[in-house]
Amino acid sequence: MSILVTGATGTVGRQLVQQLVQAGEQVRALTRDPAAADLPAGAEAVRGDLTKPDTLRPALDGVTGLHLITFGGDEPLQTGYEIVELAAKAGVRRVTVLSGWDPSTVEQALEQGDLGWTLLQPVxxxxxxxxxxxxxxxxxxxxxxxxxxxxxxxxEADIAAVAATALLQDGHAGKTYLLTxxxxxxxxxxxxxxxxxxxxxxxxxxxxxxxxxxxxxxxxxxxxxxxxxxxxxxxxxxxxxVVAPTVQEVTGRPGxxxxxxxxxxxxxxx
The missing domain is CATH 3.40.50.720 (NAD(P)-binding Rossmann-like Domain)
Known part of the structure; x- marks a missing residue:
């Protein structure tokens, strides 16, 4: 499975890239500056900017799994509909979203589309x-x-572990996971x-x-x-x-x- 991780140099994204590489998956890591990304060996750093959806086309080519964040810099993404449309056209089948408490255009677009999506809400x-x-x-x-x-x-490694599970296994589409x-x-x-x-x-x-x-x-x-x-x-x-059992229920191991x-x-x- 080929998976594109956005926010790949962030707190959760870096962990997710590492876990997917260790699981033997083909991983593309989206970053604005691939030369400075310093990502785990085995990951392919690719250039792209979520605030400029057209830059994602090469990164999405052949991808079947996609991890999304909902911010571009410090602002909520306004390009969610364009990103989701590009992902659907590229043949993406599973999407995880590191979501905030307030929905962005990313969640709105996924809810109105046909992709299998899973929302992650860490407290x-x-x-x-x-x-x-x-x-x-x-x-x-x-x-x-x-x-x-x-x-x-x-x-953050447990957030990534839940994301990896949802990207690699069936049964998580349409779920919102509160993570503690x-x-x-x-x-x-x-x-x-x-x-x-x-x-x-x-x-x-x-x-x-x-x-x-x-x-x-x-x-x-x-x-x-x-x-x-x-x-x-x-x-x-x-x-x-309040402690939620989600991490153990989804990943099979305690948080x-x-x-x-x-x-x-x-x-x-x-």
């Missing part, structure tokens, strides 16, 4: 913890607004896990809501993002806090823990 990437790495490494401290929410973060990790952790629990791995205590300095707002504004974040971040902390969606993720990235926290 939060474990990789988001990398935002804490510098202050932990340099000070042993994290300064954050913490209202006590928990997060069932999912390992096997634990729902508070911020202090995450810091304790990191501290245990690096062998020293990580201190949490709690900011007030107003301090958090001022800090984000000072860093240049727009007011819309500031409000979103505060609401996520004070009024989080229940789906993001990776946060401790496993930390061990893989420990050099960034020391």
């Amino acid at each position: 939060e990437f474990m990789a988001n913890a990398l935002e804490l790495a510098e202050s932990i490494r340099t000070e042993g401290v994290v300064r954050a607004f913490d209202a006590g929410r928990t997060s069932a973060m999912v390992h 990790g096997p634990q729902s952790l508070t911020l202090p629990e995450k810091l304790s896990t990191i501290g245990s791995a690096i062998g020293r205590t990580v201190e949490l300095v709690r900011l007030t809501e107003e301090q958090a707002r001022e800090g984000m504004r000072a860093s240049g974040f727009p007011e819309e993002y500031v409000e979103f971040a505060i609401q996520l902390e004070t009024n989080p969606p229940e789906a993001g806090m 990776r823990t946060f401790a496993e993720w930390v061990a893989e990235h420990i050099s960034l926290f020391r």
Whole structure:
């Protein structure tokens, strides 16, 4: 099977490319700059831009499986209908979509078309913890607004594993998979896990809501993002806090823990 992975140099895309190559599949990895992609051996890096659908024609030639993302840069894709039309004409049979909480033109086009599609909805990437790495490494401290929410973060490799399964096996078309990790952790629990791995205590300095707002504004974040971040902390969606069994049900193996993720990235926290 020949599979095209878009977003191939991203957090999930790189994992998916590696897993598909290891499974013996023919993999094309879409990137705007193939020379700088540094992809796993065995993958064919191809040039293309999801915001310019015509650039996808050579990459889609002969492809039967397609992994899509729904953003082009920092903006939701407005070219979903053109992309899906090109995929259908190329003979693509299975599509996975790394979807956000708000539907884009990609999901809309797939719902109106005839391709077999599977939506992946991860609640939060474990990789988001990398935002804490510098202050932990340099000070042993994290300064954050913490209202006590928990997060069932999912390992990016598990998101990729679900995508690979849906691309390679029957029975997943038309499904929407909510993806979480096997634990729902508070911020202090995450810091304790990191501290245990690096062998020293990580201190949490709690900011007030107003301090958090001022800090984000000072860093240049727009007011819309500031409000979103505060609401996520004070009024989080229940789906993001509750462990779902999807990863194990789809892949046949338990989801990776946060401790496993930390061990893989420990050099960034020391």
